[in-house]
Amino acid sequence: MNCPRDWPEPIVRVQSLSDSGISEIPERYVKPPTDRPISLSSSSQSDVNIPIIDLQGLFDNESKSFSGLKSSLIYEQISEACRNWGFFQVVNHGVPPELMDQAREVWQEFFHQPVEMKQCYANSPKTYEGYGSRLGVEKGAILDWSDYYFLHYLPCSFKDHKKWPALPVSLREVIEEYSKQVVNFGGRLMKVLSANLGLSEDYLENAFGGEDNIGACLRVNFYPKCPQPDLTLGLSPHSDPGGLTFLLPDQHVAGLQVRHNGHWITVKPASHAFIVNIGDQVQILSNAIYKSVEHRVVVNSAEERVSLAYFYNPRGDLMIQPAKELVTPQNPPLYPARTFNEYRLYIRTKGPQGKSQLGESQKSSTS
Template identity: 80%
Template sequence: MKSPQDWPEPIVRVQSLSDSGISTIPNKYVKPPIERPSLSNSFNNDINIPTIDFLGLFTSDGNNYANKSIIYEQISEACRNWGFFQVVNHGVPPELMDEAREVWREFFHHPMDVKQTYANTPKTYEGYGSRLGVEKGAILDWSDYYFLHYLPCSLKVHNKWPAFPLSLRKVIEEYSKQVVKFCGRLMKILSSNLGLKEDVLQNAFGGDRDIGACLRVNFYPKCPQPDLTLGLSPHSDPGGMTILLPDQHVAGLQVRRDGHWITVKPASHAFIVNIGDQIQVLSNAIYKSVEHRVIVNSAEERVSLAFFYNPKSDLLIEPVKELVTKQNPPLYPPRTFDEYRLYMRTKGPQGKSQLGESDKSQDEK
C-alpha cells in the first residue's frame, strides 16, 4: 500500500476559519456526540500524570546513587501504569524550550500565502498541514500543523523547514539535537528497568545512527464551539517515544485513564513523555502506550511541539526475546514501523486500532 499523492478534498486551513470570525464550525469538524469533550467523561479534579525530577540523574557523583534508584523506580512505575509522565530538570535549557515554541508561534502568524509555499501532501506529510488521514469525507480535527524530519540525516532537508522567522532553522536544529540526546539517555533507563542491558531498546530501534526522529508542531486556533470538536482525536502514538513541549499557559492535552479523560497540567519547563506503540510491542506490553487527545477552547490559541523518537522505518519490531516466556508469549507479530505509520496516515487517529486494541480493552488496563 502506497501513500496517495494528494488529499481527497481541498485543504482548508483551520486558522483561516478561526480568523474569519465564524460563530459555528463547519459540519466536517463536528464530532459524533459520544466523542465530544463535553460528554465524554472528563475528570475535573486534581489528578495529574506523574512528574519526575531528573536533577542529578546524569551526573557521576556517587552520592546520587540512592536518588537515581528512586528516579528509575518512578520512571518504571509511570511507564507500566500510566504510559505518560512529566520530566523537570531534564538538561535541555529552559530558554531554548521557550525560544523553540515561540519561533513556531511566530511562523503560524505569518501571512497565509507565505505559509502555503510549504503546503504538504500525504506522500511524506513534511510541511504545513491541516489534516491526518486520507479518507474522503472524514470528520477532521480543529488544528493545523507543521511536520519535519530530523533523523536520519538523509531525510533532513533544511529547505523544507520554514525560512522564517529567520532564527527558526538554527533554533530547531539545536532544540532537536538536545532532545535526541535526552531520548538516548531515557532509552537506556527504559531498557534497564525491563531487566535488559541498557542498549537493547536502542539497538532494536536501529542503533544510534539509524533511529528516526521528527517533529510535529501543533497549532490549535481559537474555536467558537469547543464542545463540539477536538484539536486532535483520541489515539496512541504509532512510533517509539514522544517528547512533548506543551504550551505553558494553555492546557489542552488529555490522557485516557480508567475510562476517563484527565487534563494534563504542565509543570514549568517540563517535557511530557509518552510511550509509543513500538515500545509497547518491544516490551511485550509491560510498558503501555496510552490513548490521548487534545481539546480546544474559544478564548486562546495553543502551540505545542511533539518530537517523535522512532525505530528505523523498515526494521521488524517484535517483543524482545528476553521478555518472552511460555507464561508470557509474544503478544504482537513482527511488523515494521512503516506499517504502523502508514495505517495512521491512511485512517487518521483512531484510538489504538493500529495495535489491534479496542477502546474497551484500553479501559480495562
C-alpha cells in the first residue's frame, strides 16, 4: 500500500484559524465527548511527574564510554523508567542549553512568518516532509489543533537542505548542529538501553542498521491558541512508531500528557531537559520489556506552544523483531518480524490511533 500524493481535502492552517479571532472551532476539530481532555480530567493526576534523571558524569566526552560509581544508579533509573513509564526527562545530557534555546527560537520565528512564506514548503502525505497541518489521509477525519514542520536528517541520502526553511537565515545552520548533537546523544543512550537489557552495548543500534544507517528526522509542532481547548486536542493519543523520541518542549507552557496507570499525567518540563520516550520499535526489540506508551497534547486559549520532537529510528527496510536473547519458552516472541516502513505507513495513513499499529488496544497500553 502506498501513500497518496495529495491530501483528501483542502488544507487549512490551524494558525490562520487561531489568528482570525474565531470564538468557536470548526466542527472538523471537535473530538467525540469520550476523547476530549475534559472527559478524563477527573482521573488526571496533577501532582505526579514523569521521572527526571540527571546524567551528570555518565558520559566520558572523550571516549564515549561509561564510568564511575554513579553510573550504576543512573543505569537503574533509566531501566526503571523504560520498563514502568516509557517516558523520562534527562538533564545534563551534553547538548548545550544555548543550542536548545536557539533551536526553539528559529522555529518560533518560522511559524510567525506570513503564511505565503510558509506555503512554499507545503507537504504531501507521500513523504510528510515540509509544512503540514494534518496526519492521516482518511477523508472526513477529525483533525488535531496543530501545524507542524517535518524534515529528514539521516540517512544522508534523505537530507535535502532545500526542503528546510531558508528563513530565518540561521535556521539551517542551527538545526544542522542541533541535529548532530541530538543524534550523538541518541547513540550514547542506546548503549545504556542495550546494556540494561543484558545485551551488548551496540545491539539496539545495530538492529537499527548501525551508526551510518539509522533514520533521524525532526517534527516541529506548533500549537496555536484555541478558543475551545476542552473540545479538541493538539495531538491525539498515540505511541510513536519509531525507536526513541527526544522532545524539546516549550519551557513555559505545559501540554504533553502521558498515560500512566489509567491516568493522564501532565508533564512538567525541567529546565533544558529532553523528554525521552520509548517508541514501538524498541518495545518490539525488547519483547515488551521496555514500553512505548500513549501520549497526547492538550491546547489552551491563552498561549501558543512550540516543541521539537526528534525521532531516532531504524532504517526503514530492516526487519524488526524481538531480540533472540530475550526470547525463551516462557517468554515467546510477542511480535512478528516487520519493517519499520510498515509501521510508519500505518500511522501516516490512519493518523494517530493509540497503539493500534502494534495490534494493542488503548486499555492494554496503560502502563
